[in-house]
Amino acid sequence: MIFQTSPEIGGMGHSIKRKEDLRFIQGKGNYVDDVQLPDMAYGHIVRSPYAHARLKSINIKNAMQLPGVLAVITGEDLAKANLAWMPTLFFDKQMVLATGKVLFQSQEVAFVVAEDPYTAADAAELVEVEYEELPVLVDPHKALDPTAPILREDREQKDNHIFHWEVGDRPATDKAFADAEVQAKVHAIFQRCHPSPLETCGCVADFNPATERLTIYLTSQAPHAHRTLFSIVGGIPEQNIRVVSPDIGGGFGNKVPIYPGYVCAVVASLTIKRPVKWIESRSENLQSTGFARDYHMTAELAATKDGKIQAMRVKTLADHGAFNAAAQPTKFPAGLFSICTGAYDYPTAFCEVDGVYTNKAPGGIAYRCSFRVTEAAYLIERAVDVLAQELKTDPVELRRKNFIAPAKFPYKSPLGWSYDSGDYDAAMKVALDTIGYEALRKEQQEKRARGELMGIGVSSFVEVVGAGPSHTFDIAGIKMFDSCEIRVHPTGKAICRMGTKSQGQGHETTYAQIVAQELGIPAADVTVEEGDTDTAPYGLGTYASRSTPVSGAATAMAARKIREKAKKIAAHLLECSEEDLDWEPGKFFVKGAPSKSKSIQDISFAAYTNMPQGMEPGLEAVDYYDPPNLTFPFGTYICVVDIDKGTGEIKVRRFVAVDDCGNIINPMIVEGQIHGGLTEGLAIAFMQLIDYDENGNVQGGTFMDYLLPTAVETPHWETGKTCTPSPHHPFGAKGVGESPNVGSPAAFVNAVVDALSHLGVKHIDMPIAPWKVWNILKEKGVVN
């Protein structure tokens, strides 16, 4: 149980209002594009109109002659500094500016620097690039055909295959399928989409020739790791680089990689010795940075006649575009996709993934998920519904029959994970009761009899978040720990600095609440700072729901170190031995004599004014936390849809989300994150798609045709919770921000398929636009 602090202290469990809001509601946030430096110049990228073409020539003469133009940088220029290519976060390299050829539409070809952004854009138009078009490869299924054009001529390996990765027991799985009484199979494409945070990516690179220091204001979810990579790749001594990640307008994984624009701005600043700002447009953001998913998956389930799952077999083709710029731990080419066995207890599974190159934008980033967990959760939750159809059983019953029982935790999954804790049926039960499942099924039957289309979709997902532990997880070699430094001031107030970086998650509030919980210093008295590598302790950053599981844990551990010292000081002040003292958040008191106490504020003051003889002055601690395991949040989501037969339009009538993320720091913030994640899940299920035509022209490359939900399309979300603390986390938390995005796509799709299942429909690929539904209704003879 978590000790309940007073509202004045505002520890865990209090829905205190966010500290960061005051500046945002006044328009006083400080985002990268708000950074204005004296003498700043502006960069603009010249991009390729072709998806695959030989670069014949680049003529910068006219551009250079435009008044106000300071520099035009090409790939050839970068090659002289050995910077035409940069390493990606996953054992590949990526062109910063194209040399030789271009490999996707909107690829970076030249970088123009000018006195103002308008002139930079004008000059970009004047850069003359001559291309010779090459055959284009867009279909990942054709990437390995012998006739396919070889895209990456820079590689020794002369095909388009990037990696093969497999996990599990293939022979045992094949045998389970050979022996199976019932099998279910689904081909599901998790479409290429883009996280599209409302703030695009950008930076201000400021090289100061007098100090030889480079400051980079960067839209970065991982400022410390980015500093190290800039140093290693750019050959700049790390102490001379300061990365500042100011307010970030949403990230969702888009701001984990390093992009060519950043590198160009740095090179430009080093060249002209002035600050250079580069901010991408929305279209550039959608067309060139950080796409997600593009997994072409086949899942099979083997089961007994009475519905016990025996095995899972998965084969997946991963389209990584022109460069494998996936941002994921180095031992995991398909991320944590092997969580795909889900919430169900069966002994055997096998999963294989092949990655291929195509003429599309690079990436494969973890869009609001812990490295391919979304793809995995979607796949198993779709497959279970297809199995329910094969068995002609209720999908809820099938799930409940196969859930891992609470007594089996820690549970070793067939693909090697050790689930920390869970009670899946408890979350299911809350969801069923909240939505009134039985009544809805009855209503559905009645409606079907009248020819009306209504569907109920269920998804019981399991996540795997909060990487490390460091023995298994690293990004580009840097171990996945995270950090917190707390300094308590003489007056009992504190500052807390972190290795993570909020992009809207409310860290300034939630980390303060952890300190409040652990030390009893009111959350209002704790300042939280992140994002400045000169001041914050080193950390791996915020993505993969790792802030609370890792940095949150570091915060508790640092606070506990402070409490140890505070106890010594309290014993000194109370003239007793440490053993005679008890603690409750905010004070030490003498056992059996609670009136004899010293508050944390008294103790803080004494740490600087009246410490015991021989004790080091001050009251501060730092903790680098290496988690012993990941955490496994879970939940059950239920969606009800009504479908208009005439138009194919889908209306989400109700959506109940029951989440279990262990102990909660701030219920208001958790609920807000669930609302947001569900809305992104809705967008993925029904709207978001980055597609390409046969010539490699990106479709969905602007907000004109990359659809995002407004308040009108977004339904009213209903949330609920169960609480199964993580046994290994210092305060039993698990991380939650990504759960709704991971768990909800299957619930939406399952609901739509359920509405049409009596017509023999087993699967529809996302995004399920009305025309797709209407075509099915037409094909099935429901409408003319």
Add this chain to the structure above:
Amino acid sequence: MAKKQAIQVNVNGRLREAMVEPRLLLVHFIRSFAGLTGTHVGCDTTHCGACTVMLDGKTVKSCTLFAVQADGCELLTVEGLMQNGKLHPLQEGFKAEHGLQCGYCTPGMLISSYALLNKNPHPTEEEIRWGISGNLCRCTGYQNIVKAVQYAADKLDQGGKKDDLPNIA
């Protein structure tokens, strides 16, 4: 480069004069010339609404107007909502109801909500959703923004706080 033109724009009650290129977008005038960076740019196709401001009492997306078109006009940006050192009830509501996360859409949302309440002091949930449908938010799922607008509507209703509102046409 076309000849620069002199413009005068009343921004949040303060007259701003500048020589601008005719092609300068209003949002860039607001951000770079008036120095008010609360108005954001989130797209290049007039969809996201992060740049929403009020121009002579009507909401506009300031990325889709030229600064010269605002010559002689009155502009209200997010920085003008606070009056006499007091937060506008909408600003209070966004904080109280957790109507923001990353904060990037918030200035535009506040202005659209402000315009909505000016026209319709007692909007239903559906009217609020339509009222902010020109503004995209990627974080909140809109539900708490709806509650924030309801909070402000209630507060304006109860307290006769109309007098506190910025005086804008």
